[in-house]
Structure formats: C-alpha cells, structure tokens
Amino acid sequence: MADKFMSMRNLKFTLHEVVGTESLPPGSPVNGHSRKSMDMVLDAAFDFAKKALHPIFEEMDRNPPELINGTVAVHKDVRSILATLGKDGWISAIFPEEWGGDNMPPSLLHAVCFVFASANYSASVYSGLTTGAANLIFTFGSEDLHKQFLLPMLEGRWQGTMALTEPEAGTSLGDLTTAATPQADGTYRIKGEKIFISAGDHDGVDNVVHLMLARIDGAPAGVKGISLFAVPKLRKNGKDELVSNDVTVTQVFHKMGYRGAPITALSLGDKDDCTGHLVGEPNRGLSYMFQMMNGARLEVGIGATAIATAAYHASLDYAKNRRQGRRLTDGPGGAPIPIIEHQDVKRMLLFQRAVSEGALSLILQCSRYEDRMHSAPDEEQADCKLLLELLTPVAKTFPAEMGILSTSASIQCFGGYGYCEDFPVEQHFRDMRIHAIHEGTTGIQGMDLLGRKVVMNNGKALQLLDREMESTMEKAKGHPELRAMTKALAEARDTLAATTMTLGNVAMEKGPEAFLANATLYLELFGLVTVAWQWLAQMAVASEKLAAQTIRKSDRAFYEGKLAVGRYYFSHELPKIGPLSVTLAQPPLSLQTEVDCFTD
Numbered sequence: 001m002a003d004k005f006m007s008m009r010n011l012k013f014t015l016h017e018v019v020g021t022e023s024l025p026p027g028s029p030v031n032g033h034s035r036k037s038m039d040m041v042l043d044a045a046f047d048f049a050k051k052a053l054h055p056i057f058e059e060m061d062r063n064p065p066e067l068i069n070g071t072v073a074v075h076k077d078v079r080s081i082l083a084t085l086g087k088d089g090w091i092s093a094i095f096p097e098e099w100g101g102d103n104m105p106p107s108l109l110h111a112v113c114f115v116f117a118s119a120n121y122s123a124s125v126y127s128g129l130t131t132g133a134a135n136l137i138f139t140f141g142s143e144d145l146h147k148q149f150l151l152p153m154l155e156g157r158w159q160g161t162m163a164l165t166e167p168e169a170g171t172s173l174g175d176l177t178t179a180a181t182p183q184a185d186g187t188y189r190i191k192g193e194k195i196f197i198s199a200g201d202h203d204g205v206d207n208v209v210h211l212m213l214a215r216i217d218g219a220p221a222g223v224k225g226i227s228l229f230a231v232p233k234l235r236k237n238g239k240d241e242l243v244s245n246d247v248t249v250t251q252v253f254h255k256m257g258y259r260g261a262p263i264t265a266l267s268l269g270d271k272d273d274c275t276g277h278l279v280g281e282p283n284r285g286l287s288y289m290f291q292m293m294n295g296a297r298l299e300v301g302i303g304a305t306a307i308a309t310a311a312y313h314a315s316l317d318y319a320k321n322r323r324q325g326r327r328l329t330d331g332p333g334g335a336p337i338p339i340i341e342h343q344d345v346k347r348m349l350l351f352q353r354a355v356s357e358g359a360l361s362l363i364l365q366c367s368r369y370e371d372r373m374h375s376a377p378d379e380e381q382a383d384c385k386l387l388l389e390l391l392t393p394v395a396k397t398f399p400a401e402m403g404i405l406s407t408s409a410s411i412q413c414f415g416g417y418g419y420c421e422d423f424p425v426e427q428h429f430r431d432m433r434i435h436a437i438h439e440g441t442t443g444i445q446g447m448d449l450l451g452r453k454v455v456m457n458n459g460k461a462l463q464l465l466d467r468e469m470e471s472t473m474e475k476a477k478g479h480p481e482l483r484a485m486t487k488a489l490a491e492a493r494d495t496l497a498a499t500t501m502t503l504g505n506v507a508m509e510k511g512p513e514a515f516l517a518n519a520t521l522y523l524e525l526f527g528l529v530t531v532a533w534q535w536l537a538q539m540a541v542a543s544e545k546l547a548a549q550t551i552r553k554s555d556r557a558f559y560e561g562k563l564a565v566g567r568y569y570f571s572h573e574l575p576k577i578g579p580l581s582v583t584l585a586q587p588p589l590s591l592q593t594e595v596d597c598f599t600d
Helices: 008-018 035-062 077-087 106-119 121-140 143-154 285-321 343-373 378-419 425-436 442-453 456-476 480-510 512-516 519-546 553-584
Strands: 066-068 071-073 158-163 179-182 188-198 207-216 227-232 234-236 242-244 247-252 263-268 275-278
Touching: 008 035, 008 106, 008 343, 008 519, 008 553, 035 077, 035 106, 035 121, 035 425, 066 247, 071 247, 077 121, 106 121, 106 285, 106 343, 121 143, 121 158, 121 207, 121 227, 121 285, 143 158, 143 207, 143 227, 158 188, 158 285, 188 207, 188 227, 207 285, 227 285, 285 343, 285 378, 285 425, 343 378, 343 519, 343 553, 378 425, 378 442, 378 456, 378 519, 442 456, 442 512, 442 519, 456 480, 456 519, 480 512, 480 519, 480 553, 519 553
Parallel strands: 158 207, 179 207
Antiparallel strands: 066 071, 179 188, 188 263, 188 275, 207 227, 227 275, 234 242, 247 263
C-alpha cells in the first residue's frame, strides 16, 4: 500500500494561495490563525492521520463491524482514536474555548477533515458525526442539554449521530412516523424505527446520542410537524448511572464499501421506555437538522474528494514504478519502461488529478464563504450565504459522481492488479460509491440546485456566482498563456446562463415536472463549469508565481504542473458541457415516453 495518500503541498496551496484564507480581516473566525499556525494544525492532523488512521485502512475494511449480543463491535483502535481526538481538541475544534475548542474556522476544519478522510475515510467519520451532532445541541439545545450531553461527546467518550431515515419514508422526510409523546417531566416517549444510521451503535464509545427527527403527537402533517430530539442509547437514572434507554440495534447493514464504520437500523421504544429530549422548539426540527445536513453534504464532498485523492496517489506511485511495455518508437529489444510514460496512462492520471484537485478547490471555496458568513459586513454575509447555498449541492455531487470515474481510472492504471485486494484502489472504488447516495442522492441534489437554489431571491445567487467568475477571469487576463482558458470559461458561463433560461421557460410553459425532469443533467453541467472556474483560479495563481524573478526549482515544477493539469481540464472535461446543453434544450424524453415502455 502506498504511504502517500495526499499532497500537503497542494492542500496548503489551495487553502492559502487560491482560496486566500490569509486575507480575511481582523475579527473574523480566522483571526488568531495565521498561515503559520494553520500550517501547524494541518501538519499535526497529517501526523495523526499517518500514524493512527492510515495503518488500519485495510484492516477496518477486511474486518467490518459485527452485531454481537446487541452491541456493534468495531475495530479495536476506534476507541483510542476517538479518545485522542477528544483529548487533543479535534472534536471540539469549532467550539468556543469554554467547551475545549478554539473557534476553528470552517476553511481550516474542512482541510483537516480532508486530511483524515484521505488517510482512512471510515475511521474519519466517527468524530465528524459527533462534532455535527454536538453542534446542533450547542446551537439549538437548552443549557440543560448542554450540560447533559456536550462534554462526553466532545471528549470522544460518546458518539453523536444523525437519525433521519425510516424504512417507508426514505428521503421523503414528511412521511416519517416516529412518534414523540410528551411526558410530565418535560421529556418525550419515543417510538419508531430508523435505518441507515452511520455509527448508530458501537463499542468504541460508552454511549451514543442520536439527533433524531420525530413527530410530536398531534403535530401538523408533513415536514411542518417534524421536531428534533436528542435520544441517547443509554440514559442516566437517579443514581447517575447509565441504563438502557430502550434503543435496540436490529441490523448492521453489510455494505459494498465504507465498511469500517457501521450503518445500523434502530428500533425505538419496543418496551415503551425510550426517552427523548426536545432540541429547540416543537415542529422546527427539519430546519434545525438542515444545519447539520448542509454541513454533512459538504463533508460528503470532502470525503469523496479525499478518496479520489488517495486513489490518485496510489495509481501515480504504481505508474512510476511498474515497468511494462515499450515506447512505440522502440524496437522489440528495448527495455521495458515505467507505465507512466505510456500516453493513455498519463491521460488517466491527468483526469484523476483534474477531478480531485478541482473538487478540493471548489470545497475550500465554499468554506471561504462559510468563513465570511460570520465575519464580513452584513450585506456581504448575506451574499456569502447565498453562494454557499447555491454551491453546496455541486460541491457534494461533483466529487461524488466524478470520483466514481476517477477511482475507476485508478483501477485501470493498475490493470488486473487494481481489481484485486493486493492494492488499495479496489477499496477506494468501493468506498467512493456511497457518496453519490448518502445525505441526498444525486437526483435530490439536482432538484435542490435547479428547483430551489437557482431560483431563490429571484436568481441572485447565480448573479453572485457570475460576479465571482468574472473576478477570476479578470485576474487571468493578465497572463497571455491563460487567454484561451479564460475565453473558454466565459463561453461556458454563457452556456450555463442560456441553459438556465431555457429551463426557466420550460417551467413556465410546461410546469415543474418538465422543468425538473433533467435536473441531474443540469447539475452535471453546472459542476463542470464551476470546477473550470476553480481551475482557472488555480492557474492564475500559478502563472503569477511563475512570473516571479526568483522561484525555487520545486515550486516551479509544482506551478508548471498546475498549468498542465488545468489545460487538460479545459481541453478534455469542460467541452462535455456541449452535449449536455444540447440535451437540456430538448423536451424531456422521459415525459414523452409511454410508461408501458418499461414492461416486458
């Protein structure tokens, strides 16, 4: 297994030089985190990932969690990993100092998550889920809930989860049936079922706290009647002892990939003795949960990007060292050459790097907007929030869907060995596949982008994105070598605008079914354009650095590599928007086709 699972040089380049976290004004969440101190945090994260997470990458996959006597047994190192992440302040990093945190800005947090997930995606999710769940309690919960739950969660002793999905509801959360009955002491009696709960139970912690959606008796139907509850696996009795809270694990799902972390099914209140604590106000649970869901969607994008990155570095290492075949111009007596010298292998490696590094740039750009949402003047905060809302489904989906293709290319670089367990890329491919499904499938993300985000505030978010792209193109215009790419992005932006207008007319003329029928294709087009924007931003920085009179040899090679990969993206990936725009301009075929075409 290749030791290198990511490039710290590229991460720091993207975070500092492209996204530009250093330029945030005093008083922002980055205040107190200079480039030097941020790099120290990243180096510490990398050191932990390399020593504690990466060595058990394969072990966790080969020995998946098992349900034993009602408890899920996970890899023995999960407990020590969570204890260390709690003790060293990684789980509480985004929290105020009084809760053991240091107000870590989203941009730095996302970079740290990327490091952990590149080393071992399954191992990285435990702490991330706990941070998200604890943040929901901290933001919307009462002081009593803070005292009851936060400390053991932030110390890594208790796991946090997000429990939304039910067997018959799935993505349609308005149909959930888990019930909450008020009790005299202010708590609620919970009864129902939940499925697909990541880290929903395990023996690496002393307790699990589920942030759960349920419907209070008599609440309105649909999403307007959903409330949020904290439901622990174990609750404290009058003697301050942990006792059963009538939460039963009924199943551990056997998965294609992402096997190191359990996904469980839960039964709640079989004995009518499951207690839940209301978080915030009744019937506002879905709006609260969207805070965690939006963050979780970015984390899915981070995870997919990390897996694609690790697979790329594995295939790059293999391609440099595997000797096979000869140059077409060599005779039969020539020596075998490293396969990286074969043109098609180079193409596959360029594709993988273009996808992973383009996706990382987009995600960190989103994190920059999240930074500014809490620090900029009011009007700019609102603009950053709109941009983040618009780009979240793209930042979730582009790395998820393109990552499937990228990790497939990694396997191809290995040939037959890539299909075997001898090398890590077959696991990366399996681990990648879930990202296009969890936290909202690609189809859901497409409808969210086109049906909600594009039209919100009368299309203002799109106007803001157009302004951001224009700013990047202005910077690139100062570099003659980027002229063709700048023109290509301008044309792609115009294609996106025209396609959006066309679909808007479809909505007015033929209604929402026709409007959203090809939303997934629109999301694909949107992703290709926005990642082109991010590649041009990277190329502009690289060109500026290369123009400097003095530059180290290693830096010159890095920046020249950026220009080469960027040129690949603009010549091989961005042109794919052409056929997509043609298809999107046509009436949706799915609405023209008779249903009986799907019968035998």
